[in-house]
Amino acid sequence: MTVLYVKQKNRKPIRICLSKECLRSAANLALSMNTKAHPCEDFYQYTCGNWAKEHPRPDIFQSYDWFRDKQTKVYATVRDFLNRNTSDLPRPVKQAKDLYTACMDTETLDKRGLKPILKVLESLGLPAYPTYINVTEDTDYSTYSFDWLEVVINIKIQLGMDVLIGFDIFTDPKNSSIYKLVMGSPETTNPFPSMRHEKKRHIGQRNLVTNKIERYKNDNINVEDTKNVKNFDNEEKKEDDEKIAHVSKLYYAELIKLFVLEDAPKDSNLSELQLDQNIFLAANDYHNFNDDMYELEVNNDTSSEDDEYLDVPEYTVYEIQEHTDMIVKDNNGTASPIWKRYLEGVFNISNVKLDFKNDKILISDPDLVYMALMAAYLSKVSPVLIELYVWIKVVEVMAAHTTTELRILFQRSYEALGNHDLYTPPRSQQCASAVNEMLGMAVSYAIADPRFFYITKPKIEVMLSEMKNALAHLVGQAKWMDDDTKLATYQKIIQMKTLVGFPDWLLDAEKLEKYYEGIEVNTKTHLENLINIIQAKIKKALNKFRIGNNGSWATDPTEVNAYHTFQENTITVPLVMLQHPFFDLGLDSLNYGSLGTVLGHEITHGFDNFGRLFDKNGNLLPWWSNDTINSFVNKTQCFIDQYSSYYVPEIDQHVDGKKTLGENIADNGGVREALAALREHLRKNGPEPKLPGFEHLNSEQLFFLSFGNLWCGVSTKEILKADLTDEHSPQQFRARGALQNNADFAKIWNCPPGSPMNPSNKCIIF
Incomplete structure (x- = not known):
């Protein structure tokens, strides 16, 4: 009894994260999951089996998922702001309110x-x-x-x-x-x-x-x-x-x-x-x-x-x-x-x-x-x-x-x-x-938090740096690339630029006014307002023809999306992607499993079947050796066959593995890079607390749980048909395909060889 007492006294208590972010994430995961499904049989059903029940699709939508949910909330936030007094804000923000007023009248x-x-x-x-x-x-x-x-x-x-x-x-x-x-x-x-x-x-x-x-x-x-x-x-x-x-x-x-x-x-x-x-x-x-x-x-x-x-x-x-x-x-x-x-x-x-x-x-x-x-x-x-x-x-x-x-x-x-x-x-x-x-930057000025620069942005920049290092390491392990192509790939990774949150100049009122120079808005002339803004943008675009391209934001900070601009070798991550449900989830494992895999997806785009055509400067020039290209093409056939085998019974159709190839490669690479980045992050910063209700899962299991949850959603048959004409695989296959090819997933979740989530044949490029 003395020995048992000493052991118990020396045992460190389990640290549990009880922040509101962790509690919210735990609740979202728990409510979305179908624990009756086995993770090695159908991980998407395991993570998202109850999502539709807990997030009923509104009749007004034919499809509903985290991306749609977030964009709807962004519009509601913008609406609420535009209904408030903006008299003390810069002229473009007041013009945004006037544009809204004219539209509502x-x-x-x-x-x-x-x-x-x-x-x-x-x-x-x-x-x-x-x-x-x-x-x-x-x-x-x-x-x-x-x-x-x-x-x-x-x-x-x-x-x-x-x-x-x-x-x-x-x-x-x-x-x-x-x-x-x-x-x-x-x-x-x-x-x-x-x-x-x-x-x-x-x-x-x-x-x-x-x-x-x-x-x-x-x-x-x-x-x-x-x-x-x-x-x-x-x-x-x-x-x-x-x-x-x-x-x-x-x-x-x-x-x-x-x-x-x-x-x-x-x-x-x-x-x-x-x-x-x-x-x-x-x-x-x-x-x-x-x-x-x-x-x-x-x-x-x-x-x-x-x-x-x-x-x-x-x-x-x-x-x-x-x-x-x-x-x-x-x-x-x-x-x-x-x-x-x-x-x-x-x-x-x-x-x-x-x-x-x-x-x-x-x-x-x-x-x-x-x-x-x-x-x-x-x-x-x-x-x-x-x-x-x-x-x-x-x-x-x-x-x-x-x-x-x-x-x-x-x-x-x-x-x-x-x-x-x-x-x-x-x-x-x-x-x-x-x-x-029409006035996305002006709206972003109104909802941007100045604390972003010294709280959120540094975290994202660390994550991006870790993701790039992870890809460089994976490239180093790739036996199908010759040394010269690897060297060129390292150089492209190093020179890959990132635009995070919103432009540095956004909160400078004078620069914001310069950005929207020439625009006039009247609260009684809605159509003319739109035309006036369009004309100002057209003139600005024409005048830049002789000016060198110094890079630009691919989207407004209020868009729920992320972009890889091939011709500028740049990743753009808008402000609203750095919020719940993609980031600020309480634990690093959850953040890397969600936003991290999105960033990895965009980074990998620079080296997929289309991105490989653009060099480190974003120029459409050959920079891979012929042998490397041939090896790459041979390896892509595995992805084409794998995703073409995915069957959608509701509409009796298969996924087009060739059409979705680039996005599938990006999904697969994004997960591998994000997991490697998380491991490096935890090695440097030490183990993280447990998630309440999920104390039995380790950080890497939570990572995959967060990734699966990212793609939860529900669609009608009509939208499923439309999805199969798109260059992205339907969401359940985006989650399934990337994990079936991931040996770490199978090991972490103890999936026996030959089980649905651990097939013997795995498709890997990076």
Whole structure:
């Protein structure tokens, strides 16, 4: 008994973390878990089996997870702030509040009616309603002229919107220190803020090359665009196409009619029936025109083979025109000068004067084909039909930001197509989201905590440094890389920049005002406010063309996401990702299992099947040896086969292992790097306390539990189908795949060889 007494007296008590962060994390984990599931059979079910029960999916969402939950709370925080007094804050913050006030004032929006849009149409060179309608029956279509190019230029410089022609300024793929002109098919088809809750994908930010593949879709304002995301089953395609066509034609007919009734002469000779017939004929012809343009883009879209992006051609404007003229004439059209005039018109609002002999334009081969065929198509189409097409494209993106009648019309059309996943939130959250999208840095100023610089940021920087060291160590162990490639990889890791939280200048009021210089906001003119902000951003973007690229933030600090910008070799981690449920979880093991794996994912993106194309300076240049590339490609086949075997029974489909390859590699590398970083962190700082209720688990088990919990969520069948068209695997497979390939996971959780979570064949690159 004396011996037992001495042993008990000398035994150190178990340290348990009882902070509010630990208690919250413990409760979240416990409530999400299904402990009846075995971790070695299905770890996702073990960690997330009860998540849907404890986090019921609101009817307004088709999918719900931690990322969606956090973004919704961010918008609510922004909304609450914008409802408070901001008179003592910097001018941009007060302007953010004024923008919110104007957005919320639906009474004024309804009172102003269509007048704001009519005013914009006039400034663009467009009529109040399409000439095609022929309300007065005195339009001679054979003599009617419409300078579509001049109007398209006006649309770009006034609305920042691409119609028929896509144009932007991007970092030069082969020299990341300078900018290049880029042209092709339309990219920014809706420059206005989204008025819907859209799920933010956890995805690395790519460059102009992948932007040409992943077309920018902001608000899905065009009901025609539903053809891009629906029709998952071939046997239903024809029926769905007919439904989409019918609903879209009705929508455009109603949209046109509102403007005709607003501004048409009262002494029209047309009966109401004749007017309706003319309007529906216009809607039908627009639909066909839009289909033709869509086919031009899709048929000439860029292939997704990464290696093909090593050489993006560049041309002078004269070479592009010469090629265009040849194609137009081959198609029996009449050639006309387009491209030099377009660029001159766009840059006319800037301080930059182009040198057309030396300023080359980057255009992918498919985009060059599109541009020439588009010009050939327009050369043979009646001007009045081109005007109709341009008119509708412009009006529909502005409509959502005006009257209740137009918003209801748009919403009704979407519901008729069964697009209930495009949730329209309460007006207050719509407006908060819009302000956040248009003036994100000003909003961030308001919610940023100055203590971040000396409390949170140092912790994240330590974590990032440990993650990079972990990757360097894993690279050193890789037998498939030769020494020269390893050395280049170490150099890229060392030079990889990180942007954490928010810009250092953000809390400097003077610099914030400089950032938003030229912006004016009025509490009574919502649409004009948005246009004014867009115009200021367009002018700023054009003026930077001659200025060297010094790097920039890939997103606003209020976005629940993280980015790897390949052309700047930079990781961006927004402020809201450094909060619960991704960070500040009480224990380092939980933080590294959640945020740490996200950071590792982004770091690994620099060396996945796409990231390997960019060197340490972010230039699109070969820097891997041929032998290393061949070995890498051979090893990726394992991932393709593994993820392609994952079956989604709810929709009777498999994951596309090839399409999701880059993200799967990043997920796998992120977990391995984060675990190695945690081990190094605990070695330096000593063991951490136990988590209450989880005293039986060690830090490494908690790490994996936190990682699994990161991907908890619930989705409808429709969203599962959509997820399988994305470059990310569905969430349950993001958790399962990375752990099945991890020998440390199997050892730590005592999973016997051959068990589902410990297969004999493991896919490993880093």
